Amino acid sequence: MHRWKNAVAQAAAVACGLLAACGNVWAQAYPTQAVKIVVPYPPGGPTDIVARVVAQQLGEQLGQTVIVDNKPGAGGNLGAEAVARAAPDGYTLLVATTAHAINMSLFKNLNYDVQRDFAPVSLLTQGPLVLVTTPSFPAKNVAEVIALAKAKPGELNYASSGNGQSTHLAAELFATSAGVKLTHVPYKGSAPALTDVIAGQVPMFFDTMLSSMPFVKSGKLKALAVTSPSRSPAAPDIPTVAESGLPGYEVFAWNGLLAPAGTPPAVLSKLSAEMKKVLENPAVKDKFAAQGFAAAWTSPKQSADYVRAEVEKWRQAVAQSGAKVE
Incomplete structure (x- = not known):
């Protein structure tokens, strides 16, 4: 029995090592095809502008085409739903906004949950x-x-x-x-x-x-x-x-990059590292700063914490305003 337990433990250790190695190989190989960034709004708006600046720089760093795909509708929900249902492989990403935190309280019947159905990569901008x-x-x-x-x-x-x-x-x-x-x-x-x-x-x-x-x-x-x-x-x-005339009034808009929940940690880690380079690039920072936005890289955990806090903040604001959307 002792030998059997040792054998099982050794096999488990080998399996874990193989999984870790596979994850590292996957991250090193990623991406092997075009990456799509879904913008849940029409072309020409602020989120689209941010996404195109990010996509160009990210594509140069990755050596792959990064496509911006506009999927507007339902207050940003149609595009978010599409990414929530996409394969969790790092090839379909979402530029989320303040609206996706607000929508958790504003809309009665959402087909996604911004915390449960996504794996945050990084914030992009705040302003x-x-x-x-x-x-x-x-x-x-x-x-x-x-x-x-x-x-x-x-x-x-x-x-x-x-x-x-x-x-x-x-x-x-x-x-x-x-x-x-x-x-x-x-x-x-x-x-x-x-x-x-x-x-x-x-x-x-x-x-x-x-x-x-x-x-x-x-x-x-x-x-x-x-x-x-x-x-x-x-x-x-x-x-x-x-x-x-309105002391205490304060609102910030933000954009963040999210992947579908279940995206491999190694891929998220690589995307996070690449986004740090993107958002620390002086040319990218200058483009955003000139228009009142600050580049705002955060780790996946920091991003998740930020989204969680925003959902709660806007839950209270929606309740106070009485606003509702069917």
């Missing part, structure tokens, strides 16, 4: 939103927006990049904090929302600085405030919402 309006909008600052909304309850519309996006809940949190009623006009992404705000179809929009600031600089949009607790280095002349 504040900016409250922009069409240039002809009469309010020149946050205090005047609040006064206008109080004078015309429910008549002041705001655009968002979709139900459940940070651009949606940022406005809901603003309305709740200010004690006003605003009317939500959702779009299928930031780009079409911006188009209508620029055209004056909808007067205002809490958008990422990455996509909005070029239009602010060209005079096609007016920037009233940023949502961070302190002013953004990318636009130091724009005041914060908190200093403009």
Whole structure:
């Protein structure tokens, strides 16, 4: 019996060694084909911009094609569902956003769980939103927006990049904090929302600085405030919402890279290491910083902890706002 136990233990040790060796070989060989990064929004929006910058640099480092695949719809949920069901082999990844943490509480019947069904690789970017309006909008600052909304309850519309996006809940949190009623006009992404705000179809929009600031600089949009607790280095002349009449108001937008749950640890480790190189690349950092985003590499564990904290933070914000999407 003793010899049998020893034999079993030795066999188990050999098996574990073989599995570890296989995992290392797999990681060294990965990737042997094109890698697809799913963006759950239309082309041209902030998440798409981030994904394309990352994809180009990651492809150069890996020596493989990295494809950006836009799968918009349902507030980012269609693309997320597709990746959650994809083979966990490292060849299909998701650029998740603040919305995917929000959606856990906002939508009643999701076909995925952002914590259970994904293996985080790294955060990509973090940054504040900016409250922009069409240039002809009469309010020149946050205090005047609040006064206008109080004078015309429910008549002041705001655009968002979709139900459940940070651009949606940022406005809901603003309305709740200010004690006003605003009317939500959702779009299928930031780009079409911006188009209508620029055209004056909808007067205002809490958008990422990455996509909005070029239009602010060209005079096609007016920037009233940023949502961070302190002013953004990318636009130091724009005041914060908190200093403009709503103390304590704070919203950050983020993007993160996720793989399907069950992706081999060795592959996740390699992706994590490569993403660290991507996000520490000076050219990549400069591209994001110029538009108000900071490159934000985190380890897989740190990323998982961050997503968990965001899910809880936005659960409370959704409950407070009363927002719900079927």
